[in-house]
Structure formats: C-alpha cells, structure tokens
Amino acid sequence: MTLRIENHKLVGDQVNHRDTPNRGGVMTPSYLVLHYTAGRSLESSVESLCTRKPQGNASAHVVLGRDGRIVQLAPFNIVTWHAGVSQWAGLVGLNAHSIGIEMDNAGLLKRVGSQYQAWFGKVYPEEEVLLAVHRNGGPLSPWHSYSEVQIERALELADLLVEHYGLQDVLGHEDIAPGRKSDPGPAFPLAAVKSRVLGRESDSPQRYRVTASSLNIRKGPDASFEPVAAALRKGTEVFLLEARDRWSLVEVVANAEVEGWVSNAFIAPLGNTRSTPAAAIAGAAPDMPEGTRGAGRKQTGKKARRARKQHAGQDE
Numbered sequence: 001m002t003l004r005i006e007n008h009k010l011v012g013d014q015v016n017h018r019d020t021p022n023r024g025g026v027m028t029p030s031y032l033v034l035h036y037t038a039g040r041s042l043e044s045s046v047e048s049l050c051t052r053k054p055q056g057n058a059s060a061h062v063v064l065g066r067d068g069r070i071v072q073l074a075p076f077n078i079v080t081w082h083a084g085v086s087q088w089a090g091l092v093g094l095n096a097h098s099i100g101i102e103m104d105n106a107g108l109l110k111r112v113g114s115q116y117q118a119w120f121g122k123v124y125p126e127e128e129v130l131l132a133v134h135r136n137g138g139p140l141s142p143w144h145s146y147s148e149v150q151i152e153r154a155l156e157l158a159d160l161l162v163e164h165y166g167l168q169d170v171l172g173h174e175d176i177a178p179g180r181k182s183d184p185g186p187a188f189p190l191a192a193v194k195s196r197v198l199g200r201e202s203d204s205p206q207r208y209r210v211t212a213s214s215l216n217i218r219k220g221p222d223a224s225f226e227p228v229a230a231a232l233r234k235g236t237e238v239f240l241l242e243a244r245d246r247w248s249l250v251e252v253v254a255n256a257e258v259e260g261w262v263s264n265a266f267i268a269p270l271g272n273t274r275s276t277p278a279a280a281i282a283g284a285a286p287d288m289p290e291g292t293r294g295a296g297r298k299q300t301g302k303k304a305r306r307a308r309k310q311h312a313g314q315d316e
C-alpha cells in the first residue's frame with residue numbers, strides 16, 4: 001500500500017478521489033492538521049464534506065477510513081475548510097496554510113448504561129472506547145478509539161506529506177483551536193506520530209529512571225486508573241513509549257511484561273545530569289498527578305509503534 005503524490009494528488013492502493021465544492025484558492029501548505037470526523041462512517045463524512053449547505057460548509061483534503069481507505073476531496077495545494085477559527089505560530093486562520101486530514105472516528109462519547117453512545121445515536125462497545133482526560137483539560141471521558149490500520153495509514157500519509165511539502169509540523173485541531181475543538185483527541189497517538197514523522201528523536205526508545213521511593217504504574221494516564229503491577233522502586237529503569245503532558249507510557253526495562261502509565265514528575269532521563277523538576281521534588285509523595293513539567297516530552301520509536309499496535313489491536 002505504498003502511497004505517492006502526483007500533481008498534488010494521492011496515488012496508491014485504496015485511494016479514491018472525489019471533488020468537494022467546498023474549497024478556496026491555491027496555497028502553499030506549511031502544516032498538517034489532523035482531525036476526527038465525529039461521524040458515523042467514511043461514506044457519511046465524505047458526503048457531508050462534499051455538500052454545499054446554507055451555512056457551515058466544511059471540507060478537508062483527505063478522509064481516512066477505519067479500514068485504511070482514503071478519499072481525497074481536493075488537491076493538496078488548494079485551500080479546504082477544515083480548521084475554522086484557528087491560530088498557530090503567529091498565523092491566523094490555518095485553512096490557508098495547512099493540509100487537513102479527517103479520520104473516521106465518532107469522537108467524544110457519552111456513557112449510557114453499560115455502553116457508550118455517540119452524539120448521532122450510534123452505540124459503541126467498551127472495546128472501542130478509551131477513557132482518558134484530554135490534554136487541554138476537562139473530565140475523564142470516553143473517546144472512540146482509532147483502529148490499528150487507520151493509525152498506521154495516518155502515519156504513512158503524514159510521512160509522505162511532510163516529506164513532499166517540507167511541512168513544519170504535524171498538529172491537531174485541538175492545538176490550533178483549543179477550547180473550541182478536541183480532535184483528534186486522546187485516543188490518537190499524536191505525539192508519537194509527530195515525533196516519528198518529524199524525526200526529532202532517535203528511533204530507539206529513551207531510557208528513564210524512577211526518582212520517587214515508590215511509583216505507581218497505572219492502566220491509564222490519570223491517578224484514578226488501577227495499578228497494573230506492584231509499585232516501581234526508586235532507580236527502576238523504564239523505556240519511554242509515549243509521553244503526554246503529565247503522564248507517560250513506560251515499559252520496565254528488566255521486565256517487558258510490565259507496561260503502564262506513570263506520572264512525569266517522578267521519572268528522569270538516564271544520562272541527563274541537569275536538574276529536572278522530577279529531581280527537585282523526588283522526596284514528595286509518589287504518583288501525584290500534578291506533574292510540574294510543562295511540555296510533554298515527545299518521544300517514540302520502534303517500541304512505541306509496537307506497543308501501539310498491541311493496544312490498537314483491540315479495535316479491530
């Protein structure tokens with residue numbers, strides 16, 4: 001399923017084209033912006049993004065299905081209407097500066113009895129749901145998970161677009177319109193895709209060390225999740241698989257069976273002797289969710305991809 005770009009159009013297996021009337025003029029893209037459709041299916045989202053409405057016309061360059069199918073709605077050098085009111089790095093209105101990818105995903109769900117329901121009424125089983133706190137804030141909420149093949153395809157597409165157009169960054173709608181937008185949301189491994197695509201980090205996972213006397217390792221990135229194993233002792237070495245603002249997914253170096261989330265405040269990179277917030281408060285109670293690190297460390301590698309595959313495998 002190798003993809004390539006010819007004359008601003010995708011060519012490859014499982015790629016189809018349909019022209020949206022919701023488009024602007026010619027542009028030179030600098031960013032890639034990822035979205036979820038909050039829709040029912042690939043087909044329904046394509047239909048909606050190719051329809052002229054009395055108001056609220058929207059579109060994107062590409063819609064990516066849960067089975068990896070791609071529908072391109074406009075050439076990559078033509079403005080589409082996916083970003084709305086938005087800003088990033090001094091630019092206002094990202095439609096004129098970015099390529100937009102919409103991924104078929106129901107988005108934020110709500111719990112109804114033992115099931116989870118989308119805003120349009122469709123019900124999703126627990127296996128397709130991730131409980132998580134959005135990095136922009138808000139309560140612990142159910143999010144529709146992405147499929148493994150969809151994440152792999154998004155990565156492939158992002159790789160190609162960043163390379164072909166020399167894009168500066170891969171962003172979420174949630175980055176350029178925080179407060180207004182929550183997509184692609186916590187179920188999408190944006191940090192991992194970003195660092196992978198932009199090649200900022202090495203391909204091997206970075207090692208960290210536990211700095212608290214004992215540190216809980218949990219099922220999810222929040223203190224409300226159950227521990228997955230006995231608390232890690234001070235000095236335990238872990239591989240960093242995925243970093244978020246306050247929590248990171250790690251794997252114990254000495255025991256690959258143990259994988260879970262720990263608070264960033266109580267781990268420190270190995271071989272880094274500079275003072276870190278973690279070192280400064282190593283004596284504090286372990287597993288406090290109030291990690292003091294501002295920006296999440298962006299890190300990924302082969303292990304992260306492997307880990308993601310294992311997790312995402314439940315989605316199929």
Ligand SMILES: [Zn+2]
Nearest residue numbers: 035036173183
């Ligand atoms: Zn969006």
